Amino acid sequence: MEIPNVGRVPRPPRRLRGPRVVVIGAGFAGIGVAAELLRDGFAVTVLERADDVGGVWRDNTYPGAACDVPSSLYSYSFAPNPSWPRRYARQPDILDYLRRVAEDTGVLDRVRLGADVVAAEFDETAHRWRVELAGGGVVEADVLVSAVGQLSRPVVPDLPGAESFRGPAFHSARWEHDHDLTGRRVAVIGTGASAVQFVPHLQRAAARLTVFQRSATHVVPKPDRAYRPWHHRVFRTWPSVLRAARLGVWLLGEGLTAALTSAQALGGPVAGASRLHLRRQVRDPRLRARLVPGHRVGCHRLLFSNDWYPALARPNVDLVTEPITGLTPTGVRTADGVEHPADVIVYGTGFAATDFLAPMEVRGRGGRKLADEWAAGARAHLGMTVPGFPNLFLLYGPNTNLGGNSVVYMIERQCRYVVRVLRYMAAMRVSTVEVRREAAERFDAETQARLARSAWSRCSSWYRDATGRITTNWPGLVWEYRRRTRWVDHRDFDHGGRP
Structure with a gap:
């Protein structure tokens, strides 16, 4: 597959103090x-547990x-x-893009794999x-940045008798490609964002597909299309067209975020589009009744698919709601x-999104564990x-996830905020920067x-951690987060001198 040609990215300058x-x-x-x-001249080492970036x-x-974001x-x-x-974009194209960016920016040379x-x-x-x-090595640094995200640890439910199942069983995030599912009886547990993508493919291969649904969710059409050569010529010749497309998608995302976060009825149009999509694609009234969500828009992740409902309506598919x-x-x-009966089980049961940094043990001042600091919620x-x-x-940390826009945009705001703090540390020759507890508590209370x-407050436990707190989602628009991270208010921090 051809690696995408990303825009020219300047190489990092000579390292600064x-x-x-x-x-x-x-x-x-x-x-x-x-x-x-690197672009600002800081010395960086990236530690990656896997054998590749991405x-x-x-x-x-x-x-x-x-x-599901353009x-x-x-x-x-x-x-x-x-x-x-x-x-x-599909997974191979996004992975190739990340590899190319890592290479073009010089990041790849700073990555320690494994x-x-x-x-x-x-x-x-x-x-x-x-x-x-793992294995006993130690790396030291002045500053530590966690970029492990919220979707790195798959969740597999602890079901009675799981160890007795004789066939292959795996999570969608750990797909076992050695197993050919053609002509097999396949059971899929879970109907979330991953399942709506892989179930249509399994339906075409499996002899029998049984999908186990705990709760239906809202699904709307996905306005996808393949770009033709003339699209690529336009994007390369007039980069402003691509920037305009990016802005348009961002504005639409802000509108969707407003619909999902509001306690009012702004989610009505989204719910209406979901109901119309279901009615158009599922003719069987009994099947359609089992696919009607029992919650308001935003209480579960909104899903985008053109082939999920048609796959469930095929004669070799059973939807089980027991x-x-x-x-x-x-x-x-x-x-x-x-x-x-099933020959293979595939878990589409999501990730431990509220277990930030786990299973790492992180200790701060006085040896205090981050897990203890977060005993009442991250x-x-x-x-x-x-x-x-x-x-x-922390990047993509507590309360920075989104329901209707691009988390990559949020991540970029955080990356630039970190750089601004480090610029201050370098310019003022301070060795530590630590947020004041009163500032952190004020922000958390807000x-x-x-x-x-x-609307999330009236949802089920889907967004909440074990303490009952909503620890994943940002409560406002992305524009607000951009404004609040554009400058560093050093009154919120304590600064320490050289040891």
């Missing part, structure tokens, strides 16, 4: 912050894997790509972070006592900094109050 940085993770966030830091787009190789916005502003094959971080501890005497790797009680050696048993000032943990920055007034 300043803090040395370790970044954990080489996905969109890790590559993005490393590129920004993050979730390296791991999720299931059939049909693609993005390519023009699901990319870095500093690396526009006029050669996207489709309006909504470096699995198990712990990190702040040395108060040396004012440095000691990062421990709760699963366990697995047997030859299938899946539900609460009505029926055993549904929280961070602007989603990035935590009191008691100097020189630690965030939770706004979430309590939003």
Whole structure:
């Protein structure tokens, strides 16, 4: 496959004096912050546990894997790509894009592959972070940036009898391509964002496909299309066209975000589009009734698909809504006592989005564990900094996820914020920057109050962690987050001198 030709990205300048940085993770966030830091002249090392860069787009190789944000916005502003094959890029094209950006910006030369971080501890005497790797290695740095994201740990439900099942069973994020599913009886557990993409492909291959649904969700059409050669010529000749497309998608995303976050009836048009899409694509009234969501728009992730409903309506597909009680050696048993035979089980059950940084053990001042700091729920000032943990920055951290726009745009805002803080550290010759507890608590109180007034407050536990807090989502528009991270208010931070 041809690697996309991303825009020309300037090589990093000669290194300036300043803090040395370790970044954990080489996905969109890790590559993005490393590129920004290198461009500003900081020394950067990126630790990646896998054998390649790419993050979730390296791991999720299931059939049909693609993005549900248009390519023009699901990319870095500093690396526009006029050669996207489709309006909504597929997994191989996004992975190739990330590899090319990492190479063009010089980030790839700074990546240590196979470096699995198990712990990190702040040395108060040396004012440095000691990062421990699996196998016993240690890396030291002045500043630690976590870019592990919210979608790196797949969740597999603990079902009774799971160990007795005789066939292959795997999560969609760990797809086992060695198993040919052609002509097999396949059970799919889960009907989320991944399942709506791979189920239509499995339907065409499997002899029998049984899909187990816990709750239906809203699905709307996906206005995808393949770009033709003339599109690429226009994007290359007039880059402003691509920028205009990016702006248009961003504005539409802001409108969708407003619909999802508002406590009012702004989600009505989205719900209407979802109902019309369902009615047009599913003629069987009994099947259609089981696919009607029982929650308001925004309480689950809004899904985009043109072939999910038609796949479920095919004669070789069964949609099961009875709760699963366990697995047997030859299938899946539900609460009505029926055993549904299966040769293979595929879990489309999502990720541990609220377990930020787990399973790493992170210790700050006085040896305090980040897990203890977050015992009442994860929280961070602007989603990035935590009191008691100097020189630690989180990308795609607590309360920075979105429901209707591009998280890559949010990540870029965070990357530039980190660079601004490090510029200050280098210019003022300070060794530590730590958010003040009162500033962090003030921000968290505001965030939770706004979430309590939003539509998400009346949703189920889908957005909440074990403490009941909504720890994933940003409560406002992306424009507001951009405004609030455009400048660093150093009154919110304590600054320490050289040790």
